[in-house]
Amino acid sequence: MKYRIILLIALFTLASSCKKNERVIDDPSQGTITIAADESFQSVIEALTSRYMALNPATKINVEIKKEDLAFLDLLENKVRAIVLSRDLTVREKKAFKDKIDLEIQPAKFAVDAVVFVVAKNSPLTSVSLEHLKSELLSDEKNIIFDGANASNLNFVAQKFKMLPSDLKFSVIAGNRNIIQQINNYPGKIGVVSLNTLSRPYDKESEELRNSVKILGVESEGKVYSPDITTLRNMSYPFTRVLYFITNEPYYGLGNGLIRFSCQQLGQIVVQKEGLQPYNIIPREVQMR
Template sequence: MMKKEWLIVMLSLVGFSACSRKPKDGLTDTYTSGVIIIAADESFQPIVQEEVDVFEGINTLAGIVPRYTTEVNAINLFLKDSVRVAIVTRTLTPKEINSFHSRKFFPQEIKLATDGLALIVNRTNTDSLISVRDIQRILTGKVKEWKDIYSASHLKNIQFVFDNKNSSSVRFVVDSLCKDKPLSKNLRALNNNREVINYVANTPEAIGIIGVNWLGNRSDTTNLSFRNEIRVMSVSSEDVATPDNSYKPYQAYLFYGNYPLVRSIYVLLNDPRNALPWGFTSFLTSDRGQRIILKSGLVPATQPVRVVDVENKQ
C-alpha cells in the first residue's frame, strides 16, 4: 500500500475511534501531521510534486494530496473552502477577500516564485525569434500564416495552442498581452501542458505556450538547456525581434526582467488553526523549499539566484 493511501486509512480509523475528541470543525491535522488536499495550477505540477515529495519525506506522518487543475478551478475550490491551500498566479480580488472577511476568515497571500511562460515550436521550425508585438498579432487574429511574420517560411497556417481555456496562461495573454482585446477564434485549447508539448512536437505549424518548469532538462543542473522534443523561442520586447534583443526564459533573464513573459506564483492560504496547510506553506518558503524552486529554473521569492553567463542566449 502506498504511503498516502496508508495515511488516509490510518487517519480515518483514528478519527472514527476518537470522534468525540474531534474539534468542532472536524479537522484533525496538525502542523506536521495529517492529510490535506491542496489545489495547484497544473502549470506548476512538476515543481509542486517535487515539493510535496520532499515535505512528506521529512514529515512522515503528513500527507499532501495535490489536485492539479486549472487556475479558475483552483481558486473556486479555495473560495468554497474545499481546500485551504491554492497555488496560483494571482492574488485575491477585493470582492473575494470581502467574502472571506464576512465569514471571519483572513486568508494569506504569499509570493512563492517568479515564473515565465515559454513559447515552443516544432523542432523542424527554424524560425525561433519572435516579438511580443507579433505574439499579440497572432493571438488577436491579425496574423494567421507563418509567412506573415517570417517571409521565407515554408509553413502555412499558424496553429497556436494553450493548455486549457480556463488556465492561467490564457488569463495572462488576455490581461497582460492583449489588454482585453478579443482573442482569435483560431486559437486552440487542449487539456494540460503535457498535451501542448506533445501536440507541438508532432505538428510543424504549431506554436504553444506553457509554464517554464515543464521545460526543464533534469540532467542539466545549470538550467541552460530545455527538453529535446521541441524548440524554445527567444522573445523580444522590441517591435522587431533580433538575436541581440531576444531572450529565452533562462532563470537569469527571468530574474533581471530581460525575458518579457513573466508572472508571479502565489500561495493562497486560509488556515486559522495553524495546522498542516501552514506547515506545508512554511516549508515552501523555507530555505529548502526555495532551493527546489531554484533548481527547477524558476526564480524563488527569497533564495538568491546564481547568475550564469550565457554566451548564446538564442
C-alpha cells in the same frame, strides 16, 4: 454522595476527552489536507509536497491538479486548503474571498516561473515579438495553442496584454506535455506552456521534452529575451511570473506549515532543483582564512 460526584466528574472528563480525540485538528507535523494547483505547476508542487511529507511522516498532502480558475472556486468552498496562483486576482475575486473566507489574502511567493512559447523543431522561427503574439491572439487563424480555458497560461498571457481570456482567439491541446509532444505536427503554430513543464535540469523526461521542440525567445523593445535563470532572476523575460500560495486556513495548520516550508530555505532548494528561480534567495556567507 461525595464519591458519586467525583465519579460523575470523572465520567464527564472522559467523555469530553473522547470528543476532543474525535476532532483531530491538523498541525504542521500531522494531519491530512488537500491542495490544488494548475497542471502548469504540477512538477514543482509535487516536489515540494513530497519533500515536506518525507520530513513530516505523520502528514498527508493530497495534490489535486485542476484549472487555475476552478482551483480558486474550490478554495472559496473550503474543498481545498490552499492553491497556487501566478496571475493577479481580480477585484471581484478578492471581494469573493473576503466575503466567503473572511480573511485577508496574504500571497506567499515561493518561485519564479515563466510562460514559454514553443514551435516545431524544424521551424525557421527563433523568436517572436510581443506585437506578433498579440496580433495572433486576435486572429481567426488561431495559430496560438493553449492547454485550455480557465488555465494559468491563458489567464497570465491575457493579463499581460491587459485583456480578458474571452477576448483571445486560440486553439487547444489539453495539457502542457501534450502541446510539446504534438507541436511538431502543426507547423506554423506556436504552443504555450509553462517553463516548469520542462525545466528540471537532470530529469530525463524534461530533457526529452526540451530537445523535441524549439523554445522561442521573446522580443521586447528591440531586444530578445530567452526564458532562463538569469532573465527570471531579474525578471527581464517578458512572461516571467511569480508563483504564490493563498490559503483559507485561519490557524497555523498543515496548510500554513507547507507554505512556510516552501518559502524558507529547504523549500527554496527544492524550487531550485526544479530548474526554477527561488523567490526568496537565501544569502550565503563564506569566510576565508
